Amino acid sequence: xxxxxxxxxxxxxxxxxxxxxxxxxxxxxxxxxxxxxxxxxxxxxxxxxxxxxxxxxxxxxxxxxxxxxxxxxxxxxxxxxxxxxxxxxxxxxxxxxxxxxxxxxxxxxxxxxxxxxxxxxxxxxxxxxxxxxxxxxxxxxxxxxxxxxxxxxxxxxxxxxxxxxxxxxxxxxxxxxxxxxxxxxxxxxxxxxxxxxxxxxxxxxxxxxxxxxxxxxxxxxxxxxxxxxxxxxxxxxxxxxxxxxxxxxxxxxxxxxxxxxxxxxxxxxxxxxxxxxxxxxxxxx
Numbered sequence: 001x002x003x004x005x006x007x008x009x010x011x012x013x014x015x016x017x018x019x020x021x022x023x024x025x026x027x028x029x030x031x032x033x034x035x036x037x038x039x040x041x042x043x044x045x046x047x048x049x050x051x052x053x054x055x056x057x058x059x060x061x062x063x064x065x066x067x068x069x070x071x072x073x074x075x076x077x078x079x080x081x082x083x084x085x086x087x088x089x090x091x092x093x094x095x096x097x098x099x100x101x102x103x104x105x106x107x108x109x110x111x112x113x114x115x116x117x118x119x120x121x122x123x124x125x126x127x128x129x130x131x132x133x134x135x136x137x138x139x140x141x142x143x144x145x146x147x148x149x150x151x152x153x154x155x156x157x158x159x160x161x162x163x164x165x166x167x168x169x170x171x172x173x174x175x176x177x178x179x180x181x182x183x184x185x186x187x188x189x190x191x192x193x194x195x196x197x198x199x200x201x202x203x204x205x206x207x208x209x210x211x212x213x214x215x216x217x218x219x220x221x222x223x224x225x226x227x228x229x230x231x232x233x234x235x236x237x238x239x240x241x242x243x244x245x246x247x248x249x250x251x252x253x254x255x256x257x258x259x260x261x262x263x264x265x266x267x268x269x270x271x272x273x274x275x276x277x278x279x280x281x282x283x284x285x
Contacts, residue, residue: 076111096129
């Protein structure tokens with residue numbers, strides 16, 4: 001695993017009620033830590049993209065446009081079932097940026113039901129230029145594994161891999177101190193070897209500095225009390241200072257990328273480039 005590291009799963013204050021990273025502070029922190037690039041993957045929107053792009057450019061940091069999308073469990077037009085799954089999408093070129101913007105717009109115009117949802121039909125038609133990762137415990141692979149077992153989860157992984165260009169769908173590992181996440185990490189490593197789907201390590205950041213943890217957690221109960229309790233149980237990780245050590249300790253023995261090929265350091269902000277490494281979990285330094 002390279003010493004270079006780029007966050008590919010990261011939330012700003014535009015992840016409403018679930019993010020406390022301010023674009024100006026975030027860009028300065030990324031530059032201070034010597035990271036060449038940074039992705040923005042807010043929940044169901046790209047509202048912060050321009051602000052963070054402006055701040056990142058001033059700090060000499062390349063921005064990767066992305067989003068943690070909500071994929072409807074049925075289809076985006078269904079108003080009887082609010083269940084959805086998380087999926088990280090990253091634009092690796094201009095085509096990908098346009099598709100990402102289109103998917104976000106469709107989520108609000110056609111799929112909004114508690115959340116701006118897209119569906120697999122849209123993903124299949126508009127996946128060009130996009131890199132996808134399986135996201136967190138709220139991702140479909142993780143949820144299927146928990147509720148329906150290994151075989152069903154493998155089928156879901158194959159389905160997602162088929163939606164994107166070869167090598168552009170990744171199983172996402174996180175160094176999160178939760179029993180559920182540790183179990184998921186082990187299954188994803190096994191699944192990667194069996195199915196030939198690459199791994200990527202991220203950190204799911206929700207704030208910049210460890211001192212910001214309380215500010216992040218205070219509004220979280222507005223989502224739901226049960227979700228708040230679950231979030232609190234995850235603990236507070238570091239934004240970046242000890243990311244690499246944590247990733248090496250947990251995943252160093254596996255063929256894990258700290259970023260998909262083409263997921264950082266691009267010449268254009270919308271392009272996920274050919275160098276760079278991954279993102280971490282929520283936390284501060």
